[in-house]
Amino acid sequence: MAIMHSTVLVVDDDPHIRDLLTFALQKAGLATREAADGEAALADIALFVPSLVVLDINMPRMDGIETCRRIRAQSDLPVLFLSSRDDEIDRILGMELGADDYVTKPFSPREVVARIAAILRRISRNPTPPPTPAQFAYGGLGLDADGWRATWRNVEVPLTVTEFSIVRTLAAAPHRVFTRDAIIDRVHGPGFAMTDRTIDSHVRNLRAKFALLGGADVIETRAGLGYQLGPCLGAPGTSHG
Incomplete structure (x- = not known):
């Protein structure tokens, strides 16, 4: 082995x-x-x-x-x-x-x-799945996988390791809906002891951080399914500064 x-x-x-x-x-x-x-x-x-x-x-x-x-x-x-x-x-x-x-x-x-x-x-x-490219841009979202940095319209968004890993997972397949279990598997590996509620909490924190810069549409909820990357175009009425 x-x-x-x-x-x-x-x-x-x-x-x-x-x-x-x-x-x-x-x-x-x-x-x-x-x-x-x-x-x-x-x-x-x-x-x-x-x-x-x-x-x-x-x-x-x-x-x-x-x-x-x-x-x-x-x-x-x-x-x-x-x-x-x-x-x-x-x-x-x-x-x-x-x-x-x-x-x-x-x-x-x-x-x-x-x-x-x-x-x-x-x-x-389960070798590390191919995530996003080293440099990834989608709408206003930018990811630097090597530097573990996320940006919204070129402004850095301070994320924890888990938060960054969730965004990177969703960005690896922008049109795919990830169940909470699939997100846990990608972020920590199969069998890791994390609850759905914990994933929901991380996603809420992510949305709040991006929303402060105008990126309230970075993550979409698909009712009964899970989460996927949003359009990343910026929500109207939020700050872009």
Whole structure:
């Protein structure tokens, strides 16, 4: 299987946890590397490009949130977060940054290995779908897929990673209606635990952000079906500045 040729980078400032996970991963047939903080992790990723990163949130020098943000600015490398507390804010922020999964300490090494294997299998079965071209323009909407930037009539719209991923998914097939499940599959992969209500919330936030600049018609709702890219021509009576 593809996962047997994968390398996992374990990033945690606690050497005991690194040893624990490294042993469990190697026992499962996965190659491993280690880093004690975010700066060391980024340097290792630049040189060796692992298949997945296990990333502790609470670390000195550079925490896991900032490390993930920098990883996401460069690639879609899978990330599994570790946290020392079951904090809903951490969980939400981690997923907004594009984390693939989240485990709270104390944890079972076998559970972490199982979750890592599930992510790697999902990636091998579902390679990243061809999204939009690197530069995409449709009406007033502009997307820079490499820079993760969205614009409305050349004005940048500040989006979270998940919000940008939803727009990019819809823009990949402007005339297709995407069900909420299809959007979740494209953004996070099949089997990811996200509710329809969460997708609706992201879409509301997206519409509000674009509407501030006059782009209230970027996303259309198809009753009983899902969402699709709107005409992106600008709604009358809204600001264009």
